Amino acid sequence: MxxxxxxxxxxxxxxxxxxxxxxxxxxxxxxxxxxxxxxxxxxxxxxxxxxxxxxKGKKIEEPALSSGALKLIGKPILPSIAVDAACSGNPGIMEYRGVDTETQAEIFRLSPMKDGTNNIGEFLAIVHALAFLKQRNLTMPIYSDSKIAMRWVQQKVCKTKLGKTADNAKIFELITRAEKWLQENTYPNRILKWETKAWGENPADFGRKDS
Missing domain, CATH: 3.40.970.10 (Ribonuclease H1, N-terminal domain)
Structure with a gap:
């Protein structure tokens, strides 16, 4: 589904x-x-x-891709890392992870943290992947299905409107560290949009579907 x-x-x-x-x-x-x-x-x-x-009352559908569009998109680049976040509520319990795009083997994961948002998780996941790859001198691309998070990374700032609380203090520490890393580092890795309509679900997806 x-x-x-x-x-x-x-x-x-x-x-x-x-x-x-x-x-x-x-x-x-x-x-x-x-x-x-x-x-x-x-x-x-x-x-x-x-x-x-x-x-209200309208059927909302994502337009289907034509065979020409599918051919133009092609297939995911391998090897690569795919990242995704999950958040039970807005705000709510937030976590993220990165996996090998081809094998879906988990590479890293952030344990659940209180009072976060999905967009923050997606942002932190991309930066985590960038730092992970730079430490290992790897130039492979990173896939994310969040255009918002990709834009924040490009702008080197997490533009969340979430307010700080005692519960999410650790999350804001991670945001500060991520923004600092982006300001102080360059990287050769491309950050690419995961094309769900062409390739199916993001390999890093947590699998929390609607009932």
């Missing part, structure tokens, strides 16, 4: 959720809750910034 992203405009919690279980918790028993699922993170983020009425 394809991964979905859930937007909650009005509920116990609002935001973009990466699992149906968390979305359900945010809207269950909330009068006139407003929520909807989307096939991509980008579509979900755009919808959350907009108005529920724009999407």
């Amino acid at each position: 394809a991964k979905k992203y859930y937007v909650v405009w009005e509920g116990h919690q609002t935001g973009v959720f990466t699992s149906w279980a968390e979305c359900k918790k945010a809207v269950n028993n909330f009068p006139n809750a407003k929520y909807k699922s989307f096939p991509t993170e980008e579509m979900a983020q755009k919808a959350y910034a907009g108005n529920y009425e724009t999407y």
